[in-house]
Amino acid sequence: MDYVFCLVVTCMVVGAIVLSTTPVSYYGVIALMGLVFFCCMVMVGMGRTFIALVTFIVYLGGLVVVFSYCISVEKDVEDALKVLTFKVFVLLFVCVGIVACLCIMFTFGSGEWLVMPSQDCFVCVEVNGFGVLYSCGAVGLVVCSWGLLVTLFSILIVLSWHRWGGLRPF
Amino acid sequence: MEPIKITLTTTFFIIMLGLSTQHKHLMLALMCIEAMMLTLFTMLVTYTATSLAVSHTPMPIILLTISVCGASLGLSLVVATTRTHGSDFLKNLNLL
Numbered sequence: 653m654d655y656v657f658c659l660v661v662t663c664m665v666v667g668a669i670v671l672s673t674t675p676v677s678y679y680g681v682i683a684l685m686g687l688v689f690f691c692c693m694v695m696v697g698m699g700r701t702f703i704a705l706v707t708f709i710v711y712l713g714g715l716v717v718v719f720s721y722c723i724s725v726e727k728d729v730e731d732a733l734k735v736l737t738f739k740v741f742v743l744l745f746v747c748v749g750i751v752a753c754l755c756i757m758f759t760f761g762s763g764e765w766l767v768m769p770s771q772d773c774f775v776c777v778e779v780n781g782f783g784v785l786y787s788c789g790a791v792g793l794v795v796c797s798w799g800l801l802v803t804l805f806s807i808l809i810v811l812s813w814h815r816w817g818g819l820r821p822f
Numbered sequence: 823m824e825p826i827k828i829t830l831t832t833t834f835f836i837i838m839l840g841l842s843t844q845h846k847h848l849m850l851a852l853m854c855i856e857a858m859m860l861t862l863f864t865m866l867v868t869y870t871a872t873s874l875a876v877s878h879t880p881m882p883i884i885l886l887t888i889s890v891c892g893a894s895l896g897l898s899l900v901v902a903t904t905r906t907h908g909s910d911f912l913k914n915l916n917l918l
Contacts, residue, residue: 661829668833671857672840677849677910684853691864694826698871703882707863710886714856714893721900722849725910785880792880796887803891807898 657697664690678722685715702782823872830868834861848903848910852896859889 667687674680688711695704785793841854866882900910 657826661826665829665833665836668836668840668857668861672837672843672854674850675846677847677853680850680853684857687857688860691860694864695867695871698868700867700871703867706883707860707886710890711856711860714890718849718853718897721897725849725904782880782883785883789880792884796884799888799891803894806895810895810898810902812902 653697657694660690660693660697664694676726678719678726681715681719681722685712688712688715823868826868827865830861830865834858837861844912846911846913848896848900848912851912852893852900855896856889856893859885859892863889 667683671683692704692708837854837857844851870878
């Protein structure tokens with residue numbers, strides 16, 4: 653377990669170096685996704701599975717938008733055949749990965765993947781801890797929602813949607 | 823737990839150096855800021871996992887929300903720059 657941790661941490665540093673030295677923006681997105689993945693692996697290794705899942709979903713959703721925007725800014729033209737072969741390769745890769753995961757689950761059992769049985773107390777503490785946002789720590793919830801509302805209106809002002817109506821061509 | 827803290831700090835400084843030497847793309851600068859936020863978030867999760875204080879557990883969620891607000895504002899700035907100048911280069915920003 654310690655060696656796996658060492659490998660994950662090393663990959664994190666490598667992802668940071670790639671992110672800070674790349675000249676092309678969509679390579680940077682891929683490096684950042686690797687960094688997020690390895691940070692979530694570190695959190696899972698410490699027993700915090702729920703917050704690792706939340707972080708990964710949030711960063712994945714944000715980085716898909718950033719990645720598509722980077723691709724649209726780069727303005728390169730690709731032919732359709734290359735895209736189709738790429739899709740076929742990706743689908744083959746995903747199918748092989750799913751089959752490998754099923755083989756591993758059937759041979760080793762699937763009980764100890766997300767919730768570690770030796771750390772049940774951590775899971776209870778974590779669940780009780782996030783309930784604090786709704787009972788005693790309601791101020792944090794109010795501050796977060798206020799920040800999101802202010803961000804929404806400031807984005808509307810930055811993109812100047814008050815002059816052009818709701819829909820504006822890109 | 824000590825090598826993880828050292829590595830997180832090293833990652834933070836590497837990304838900060840990358841941010842300070844980023845001269846061309848605004849998008850890459852935003853991604854560097856996002857990665858710095860991510861390392862801070864991991865440090866906070868490490869702190870709550872080692873100290874086991876129940877009242878400190880929602881703090882990473884609050885940090886994540888605030889960083890998402892900042893990242894979305896940066897993205898909207900990139901969108902505004904791309905609409906007016908056609909690219910997200912940092913040398914165009916003095917014309918905005």
